[in-house]
Amino acid sequence: MRMMHPGTNAPQRPIDLPVLVSALGPKGLAVTHEIADGLFSVNGETAHAHEFTWAALGIHGTVLGEDEPLDSPRIRAAAGPGNALAYHAGYEFGGDPTALPGGQAWLDAITAHPRTQRHLAVHDQHLLDLNVADTAAWNAGSWQAITSTTVTGTPHRIRDQLSVYARDGITEIVYRPTGPDIPANTNASSPSPVTYR
Secondary structure, eight states: OOOOOOGGSOOOOOOOOOEOOOOOOOHHHHHHHHSSSSEEEOOOOTTTTTGOOOEEEOOOOOOOOOOTTTHHHHHHHHHHHHHHHHHHHHHHHOOOOOGSSTTTHHHHHHTTTOOHHHHHHHTTTTTSSHHHHHHHHHTTTTTGGGGHHHHOOOOHHHHHHHHHHHHTTTOOEOOOOOOOOOOHHHTOOOOSSOOOO
C-alpha cells in the first residue's frame, strides 16, 4: 500500500494522529497508558478517567420535552438505541440483562437464536435502531431505564450529569445521536440549540 497524494493534496507524511483507546480491565488499561494519547469509554464508565489527560466518554440520549413520556415514539427513536446498549453490553460482558426493566423479554428473544448466531442477533441494528430483542424489551418496559442508561432528561438534568462526568475526569463528550430527526431530537426543549458541523 502506498500514499500517492501529490504535493499539497494531503498533509506531509508521517501524519501524527492522536489515538484514543477504549480499554476494559487492567491489561487494556496498561496498553492504553503505553501507546495511546487518551482513553475512550462508554456506558458511564469513568473510573479510570483521572489517569489520563484526555478522557472521552461516549454518550447517548436526548433532551426531554415538557411532560414528554419516556415511552414516546420520539424518545424511542432518539434514546432507545442507547438504552439498548446497556442490554447488549450486559450480555456481552457477562452481566445480567434481566436485572434491567424488560430484560427477561430481551434475553428470551436473544436465546431463541442458535448459540452460534446470538452475537449477530445482539448486534443487529446496534446503536442505529431497536432490533427484535430490543423491541421486545421496550414493549416490556425497558424505556423505564432510559434516564439511567442514557443522558436523557431536562436541560438542567443533562447539564448536571455532564458536570458529574467532568468531576470524574472526563475531558470530552462524544455524543452519538440516533433517530430520523437528529437536530429535533437533540434540541427538543433546549434553551440553547446545538450546532452541527
